[in-house]
Amino acid sequence: MSGQSTYVPKSAFAKWFEARLPLGGLIHSSFIAYPTPRNLNYMWTFGGILSFMLVAQILTGIVLAMHYTPESTMAFNSVEHIMRDVPSGWLLRYLHSNGASFFFAAAYIHTFRGLYYGSYKAPRELLWLLGVVILLLLMATAFMGYVLPWGQMSFWGATVITNLFSAIPIIGNTIVAYLWGGYAVGNPTLNRFYSLHYLLPFVIAGVVALHVWALHVAGQNNPAGIDVKSSKDTVAFTPYATVKDAFGLLVFLIVYCWFVFYVPNILGDSDNYITANPLQTPAHIVPEWYFLPFYAILRAMPDIFFIPAKLAGVITMFGAILLLALAPWLDTSRVRSAKFRPLYRQFFWVLVIASLGLGYIGSKEVTPGYTTVGRILTAYYYLHFLVIMPLLGLIETPKKLPNSISESVLGGATAMPAAAAAAPERKG
C-alpha cells in the first residue's frame, strides 16, 4: 500500500542526505503521499489523537519527574509541592492526571471503532493484536502512575491489584512479595513502580511504531470496510488526512482543556488527597473510571467448582482483554463494516451498553443486587465474543456492499463496472 516513494529531494544537501539515510523518503511515503481511503470519518482521527496524547504524557511526565520524590514519606508532599510551589506545576500535574483519562477515552473509542468497522479482520490481525498489547501496557502504566502520589487510593489500589497475583496457586504469595519488595506495599514498591512508570511509555512508543508499521503495510480500514481498488478510492495523507486529524485533535483538546481548567479533579477520587495510611482501608475503594468495567468483572465471580472466587475473578478479568485479542478469529463474517451487518450492528451497541453498565457496577458498593447485575453483564460480555460473534457470521445476511469506496462516497457517478468488484458479502 505504501509502495515506492515518489519523494524527490530538491536541494543539494537533501540529495546528499537522502543518498546516505533515506529518511525524507520514508516520511514522504508514510505521511505525505500515503494514500488514505477517501471515506474516512472522524472515528479515524483517534489514532493521531492517541499518538499526540502519548507524546504529551511523556513530556508532562518528564518535567513532573524533575520535582517529584519517589519515597514513601515524601511522595505525597512532593506532589503537593508541585501543586503549590513549582511554577506552572499545578497545570502540568492536572494535564498529566487528566491526560491519562483522556488517553483512555481515546483508546476505548479507537478500540470500539475497530470493533464496529471490523478493523481487526484479515489482513489486519497483527495490527489489532499490537493494539491489544498497547492497551495492556497502557493499563499497567496508568496503574503504576496512579500509585505515585501515595494517597489513600494510590496505596489501596496498589494493594488490591498486586494481591491479584496471590490468586495464582502455589507461587502466588512469592510473586506478590517480589512485587512489593517487602511484607506489604511500601517504599520499595513505590520505588520500583516509579522506575517502571518512567520506562513503560517508551516501550509503548516502540509498540506504537510497530502498530503504525503494520497499519502502513495492510493499509487503513474504512467505514465501508471494503478494500481500496483504485487510486480513485484514495486521497493523499497530506493535506486531507493531516488536516482532518488536526481538526479532530483540536476539538478533542478543547474538551480535555475544559476538564484540566474547570473540573480538574472530577475524574479523580477525593480520597487520594489523604496521605496513604497502611492501617486503614478507605470505606469504598474504587479504581479510576477507566478500570471500572474490569473491576466489576473482577468482583462478579462466584466460586466455580474447584476454582475459588478470587482466582475466577482474576482469570475472568484478564480473559476479557484476551477475548479482544481473539476477535479476529472469533468473528466468522467476511464483511468487515457493521454498516452492512444489520444484526452485528445491533449487538455491537448492546456490547457498548453492557460495557458501560459494567463500568457503572464497578463504581458501586458491593450489594447482592449490584453483584447479580454485574454477573449478568459479565456473562453477556463473554457471550458476545464467544457465541454471538461466531454465530452471526453464519446466520446473518449482510446488505449489499458498494462496488468501491469512491462509489460509496460519491454515489454511482464514478462507479466501477460491477464485474470488476468482488462481492465478499456472498459466502463461499
Add this chain to the structure above:
Amino acid sequence: MATGAVTAGGAEGHEGVDQGKRDFLYIATAAMGAVGAVGAVLPLINELAPDAQTIAAGAPIEVDLAPIAEGQIMHVVWRSKPIFVRHLTAKEIAEGKSVPRDAMIDPAPETARVKAGHDQWLVVIGICTHLGCIPLDKEGPFGGWKCPCHGSQYDPLGRVRRGPAPANLAIPPYAFLNDTKIRIG
C-alpha cells in the same frame, strides 16, 4: 546441506566448511551464552525480594494483652501488616463453637483459631484474604469483620462466612509468653 561431515563445495558462501567444527562452535557458544544469560538475569530478579533492612524491621514484637477489655479489638503492626488482637466475649466463644461449619467457605473448628487454654484471645492478620484490604471491625451480620472493598464477611473468630474471600483471616506465628503477653513473629 549435509550436517556433521566435512562438506566439499556446498551452498554458496559455505564452500569448504568443516561442518563438525561449525556445529561444535554453535553449541559451545549457545551453551555458554545460555549460562551467562541465566547468571545475568538472576540478580535482576533477586533484587526484587525484600531487602535486609525490610527483613530486620520485621522482627518479632511483644504485645501486652492486659489493656484489652472483653469485646475490644486492638490493632498492632507487625511486618507492616495490621494484626487484630480480639478479646472474645463469652457469647462469641459459645457461638464460635456451636455454629455449623458445613456451609463455611473455609471450615475451621474454633480450636484451630485460638491457642489451647486461651479461648478468649483471637490473634489474626487483619488483611482480607481476597485482595488485601483491611476489614472493618464488627461490621456485617456475623459481627466479626466486613471488608469494605469487595464485601467479604468474617465471624468473630475471623472465619470467612461470605465471599469473595477464599480463606479465613490468617493467623500469624505467635506464642503466649504468659497469660497477658504474647510475642508475634
